Amino acid sequence: MTVPRSIVKTSAVASAAAVLLLMPAGAHAEVPGGGDEQSSETSGDHNESEQTISAEVDGIRYDHSKNGKGETVGPVTPVTNWKPPACWFAPTHTPEEFRKLWAEERLPIVNDEAWVEEMYDKYERGKPYKDWNLDKTGEGMWWTAVFNSDPDVEGDTTECFENPGFWAANEERPEHEQAVDGEILSGLAYAQLRVPDTDISLSPDADGKHVVNLPTWAWLDESTFRPVSVTASVPELDLSATTTATPVSLKLEPGTEDAELHPASGECEVNGDGSIGKPYTKKAGNEDPPCGLTYLRASSSGEPYPFKATVTWDVSWTSSDGTSGELPSGSYGTTTELTVGEVQSVNR
Incomplete structure (x- = not known):
């Protein structure tokens, strides 16, 4: 489902605001004039030497207990042009949270009526989902895109922007190419070394x-x-x-x-x-x-x-x-x- 281009206004500020409106939860983007529309939430635990043992960034939990420590440590620079993942899909919303995100917060301010109808058809009217899967509360989660908050990361984020989300049962591992898995996590851990x-x-x-x-x-x-x-x-x-x-x-x-x-x-x-x-x-x-x-x-x-x-x-x-x-x-x-x-x- 492609983001409707009719919502992109002529001014730079309006264009940025439209894209940010439709950006999946957890996304990170710079807005005109500096600053971020949404900053990543970070939390962590520290040892006595104030070295971070664990931290959570962009919904990923990191354990740094076996990482290099001290004032002189630095990041590993890949010998190729490899970059960590720019975005991925992860279980982020319960059915009610997903319904509220779109039906109450985002869709009411979108001016492309055809695209709004597509969204309601897809997630509320049974094509293929019905009533935002509210009847499956506790049985699974809505998976939405999470964007890497590192401003230096580059990569193809097309699918992450164009896919508002998909459903997966609790015991199900989605086959979506960008659904978070061991390989995606390994790349994110690499950037933390x-x-x-x-x-x-x-x-x-x-x-x-x-x-x-x-x-x-x-x-x-x-x-x-x-x-x-x-x-x-x-x-x-x-x-x-x-x-x-x-x-x-x-x-x-x-x-x-x-x-x-x-x-x-x-x-x-x-x-x-x-x-x-x-x-x-x-x-x-x-x-x-x-x-x-x-x-x-x-x-x-x-x-x-x-x-x-x-x-x-x-x-x-x-x-x-x-x-x-x-x-x-x-x-x-x-x-x-x-x-x-x-x-x-x-x-x-």
């Missing part, structure tokens, strides 16, 4: 003087880089999905072409114990590190090299409905300025 800053150990350290032709060792402690996960759920459906990000490699970028990488690819794999690279010891002398780099030219005065270290995280998910899968790998990195000199002695 937070991983630790790539604060790697260096020898010489970041504040020390790095020397031309002397290897710089790099490593990450296994206690810092462990898998993180977020669980997204719809309690009313007893449905959840857990999305887990696992560190798999560290990529080094020296900030100049005048450098050699160790290994040559610049990709340091995770060791069996979960660490990356190996700490420098005096016994190693000037041998090449398993993870690190060697600068071949000194940095200019006052212009250190922008050394970047980025951890790649593999992302997978499992759902309570028995489904599972992979999501695009993500990355999160840090840039550190390194000064490189010609001096042939250095303190490690």
